[in-house]
Amino acid sequence: MTTAEMTAAKGASLSRKEKWSRRGPLLPALIFTIIITQAPFLATIFYSLHSWNLLNPGSWGFTGLSNYADVFTDSEFYTAALNTVIVTVGCVLVALVLGLGLALLLDRPFFGRGVVRTMLITPFLIMPVASALLWKTSMLDPTYGLVDAVLGPIGLGGIDWVGEYPMASVLAALVWRWTPFMMLIILAGLQSQPRDILEAAKMDGASTWQTFRFMTLPFLRRYIQLAGLLGSIYVVNTFDEIFMMTQGGPGIATTNLPFYLYQRVFQGFDVGQAAALGVVVVILTIIVATFALRAIFTAISGKEVSE
Amino acid sequence: MKRRAGGTALTIIAWALGILFVFPVFWMVLTSFKQEADAYTDTPTFVFAPTLDQYKLVFDSGLGPYLANSLIATVVSCLLVVAFAVPAAYALSIRPVKGTKDALFFFISTKMLPVVAAIVPIFVAAQQINLLDNVWALVLLYTGMNLPIAVWMMRSFFQEVPAEVLEAAKIDGAGLRTELTKVLLPMVAPGIAATALICAIFAWNEFFFAVNLTAINGPTVPVFLVGFITSEGLYWARLSAAATLAVLPVVIVGWIAQRQLVRGLSMGALK
Numbered sequence: 239m240t241t242a243e244m245t246a247a248k249g250a251s252l253s254r255k256e257k258w259s260r261r262g263p264l265l266p267a268l269i270f271t272i273i274i275t276q277a278p279f280l281a282t283i284f285y286s287l288h289s290w291n292l293l294n295p296g297s298w299g300f301t302g303l304s305n306y307a308d309v310f311t312d313s314e315f316y317t318a319a320l321n322t323v324i325v326t327v328g329c330v331l332v333a334l335v336l337g338l339g340l341a342l343l344l345d346r347p348f349f350g351r352g353v354v355r356t357m358l359i360t361p362f363l364i365m366p367v368a369s370a371l372l373w374k375t376s377m378l379d380p381t382y383g384l385v386d387a388v389l390g391p392i393g394l395g396g397i398d399w400v401g402e403y404p405m406a407s408v409l410a411a412l413v414w415r416w417t418p419f420m421m422l423i424i425l426a427g428l429q430s431q432p433r434d435i436l437e438a439a440k441m442d443g444a445s446t447w448q449t450f451r452f453m454t455l456p457f458l459r460r461y462i463q464l465a466g467l468l469g470s471i472y473v474v475n476t477f478d479e480i481f482m483m484t485q486g487g488p489g490i491a492t493t494n495l496p497f498y499l500y501q502r503v504f505q506g507f508d509v510g511q512a513a514a515l516g517v518v519v520v521i522l523t524i525i526v527a528t529f530a531l532r533a534i535f536t537a538i539s540g541k542e543v544s545e
Numbered sequence: 546m547k548r549r550a551g552g553t554a555l556t557i558i559a560w561a562l563g564i565l566f567v568f569p570v571f572w573m574v575l576t577s578f579k580q581e582a583d584a585y586t587d588t589p590t591f592v593f594a595p596t597l598d599q600y601k602l603v604f605d606s607g608l609g610p611y612l613a614n615s616l617i618a619t620v621v622s623c624l625l626v627v628a629f630a631v632p633a634a635y636a637l638s639i640r641p642v643k644g645t646k647d648a649l650f651f652f653i654s655t656k657m658l659p660v661v662a663a664i665v666p667i668f669v670a671a672q673q674i675n676l677l678d679n680v681w682a683l684v685l686l687y688t689g690m691n692l693p694i695a696v697w698m699m700r701s702f703f704q705e706v707p708a709e710v711l712e713a714a715k716i717d718g719a720g721l722r723t724e725l726t727k728v729l730l731p732m733v734a735p736g737i738a739a740t741a742l743i744c745a746i747f748a749w750n751e752f753f754f755a756v757n758l759t760a761i762n763g764p765t766v767p768v769f770l771v772g773f774i775t776s777e778g779l780y781w782a783r784l785s786a787a788a789t790l791a792v793l794p795v796v797i798v799g800w801i802a803q804r805q806l807v808r809g810l811s812m813g814a815l816k
Contacts, residue, residue: 260640263632264648267696270629274689275655281666340562348556354563356800360570363799365750367767368788371774372573375781382781384572387589414566419810426811461811475659478752482771496661496753504757509665516662523659 279520285513292507305514315515317490318498319522324405325494326474329412330466336413337420337465338458342450344421345428355425362418370482373411374400404484404492411479416472420465427461428454474523495519570792576785584781599786603773608790611769614680618755618765619748622687623741626695629688631730631737634699639711639729649700652693660690664757671758680763686754691744698743698809702736703729739809742802749795766791 286305291297309315344355361369377385378399386395400407431454439449477496480486486493486501493501499519502512575591576584577600583593637645667686668677676682706729714728730737752767759768773787799806 257642260636260642264636267629267633267692268648271652271655271689271692275658278663278666282662285665343555343559348559354559356803357563357567359799359803360567360796363746363796364570364792365767367752367770368792371770371784371788372569376572376576377569381587382585384589422807422810426807471656496659499661503665513665516665519659520662523657
């Protein structure tokens with residue numbers, strides 16, 4: 239029986255005072271988080287119902303839902319939403335597959351495993367702004383970049399990757415940064431796999447592929463799911479790579495919702511409209527996140543039941 | 546025999562991929578020791594006379610205050626996160642009552658809200674209370690940004706503590722304070738370190754709030770990198786030196802503490 243179960247069993251018979259003394263330690267964190275994360279959002283809702291342009295102090299006034307109407311009649315909004323989906327799904331899926339592959343490679347002992355793992359972790363530690371710079375200049379530059387130097391001899395030289403394939407360029411930098419994150423979580427899963435069962439499977443004559451397909455993969459499912467969900471939470475908010483590599487362009491080819499919103503606030507200075515856009519983005523995210531959170535809790539409670 | 550050959554092949558593939566993933570970083574460091582002329586060669590070159598000129602130029606252009614701001618924002622926000630998250634994780638795991646599961650759900654759900662959606666009121670509020678262009682605004686925001694993840698991770702570490710240990714402490718007559726400082730905290734200390742490490746990485750690398758809320762007095766290292774491009778044009782070697790200095794602290798700490806890093810990420814996700 240775990241600590242949590244024991245105390246939960248006792249929890250039913252606690253006095254009101256005892257319950258509050260137990261909740262007490264939670265309150266500072268709870269209150270701080272509410273103030274920092276929820277208060278601004280409530281203010282965002284309030285602003286979204288008003289017209290307010292920072293460059294025009296006299297512009298304040300209640301406008302009802304007209305800011306929302308503006309959001310939904312703006313075609314750029316739909317492009318930005320679609321780009322957000324492409325960036326998130328594309329990056330998370332590719333990083334997951336690569337991460338799984340790398341984790342499997344690292345799960346067996348070999349010469350220099352620690353060094354290889356250190357090398358593979360590095361992109362996750364790199365400041366995203368520096369990573370974006372690195373990709374835009376040293377990697378993808380059409381004349382001096384390393385990619386050009388490698389692909390030039392096979393007839394793919396002189397391509398302005400960021401200019402001509404902006405989405406693919408951003409995705410390359412993002413996948414590079416997030417693959418190690420996926421690998422770390424899946425590797426931890428692999429290493430917590432009970433070895434004796436794998437041994438037994440081998441004794442019973444299961445092939446490597448069979449063991450992987452029918453034992454390792456189902457065991458890893460929760461880890462893969464959670465790596466994907468955690469990754470999505472962060473990738474959906476991608477801003478740094480887009481700001482540094484493409485500024486959302488060319489045109490709006492790589493403008494995702496976070497960058498679009500940023501432009502609205504800091505270039506348009508139209509607080510009311512930006513706020514309405516923010517509320518819409520949050521609602522969209524909540525819809526997606528509800529499914530994600532449900533999956534997390536199914537995974538967690540599934541584990542508790544099985545133990 | 547066939548098995549051994551297959552193993553060698555896998556080892557070579559692992560090494561090749563490891564080198565491939567780290568190569569852009571290696572290249573950045575290499576470029577930082579070049580003269581600008583060596584950085585712009587049509588075929589990228591490995592052969593050049595190394596120089597520290599670029600690092601000197603970066604420091605002369607005033608990296609110092611940015612480093613100081615980043616250090617304040619990272620260290621203070623991490624201390625605050627630990628101070629808030631340890632009691633919260635304790636309440637959520639060792640002595641949970643009805644409603645704590647909801648609190649856990651709430652903490653995770655805040656990570657799903659896009660930060661950009663809150664930037665308008667945060668900008669206005671910072672302006673009103675005179676925290677615009679002030680590193681302490683970043684300290685507060687980074688604490689808020691990392692606290693939910695920290696509570697979540699630390700709870701999983703607290704749950705690892707066997708109930709018997711706490712029962713034994715109680716039978717021995719340990720009060721709440723002794724139970725906390727003598728029994729619990731030493732056992733979860735590695736977990737707290739892992740959590741703090743992950744929060745530090747996110748705080749040091751954070752860009753969105755930093756670039757939008759600070760300008761002259763409070764900007765951090767990522768803002769320095771951006772400003773460096775726009776004010777100086779694109780000097781690759783110098784930029785590489787600046788970027789190398791910017792990523793160095795986190796990369797070194799991350800390399801040293803990679804075991805904790807793996808543990809923190811996977812435990813936070815799955816316990």
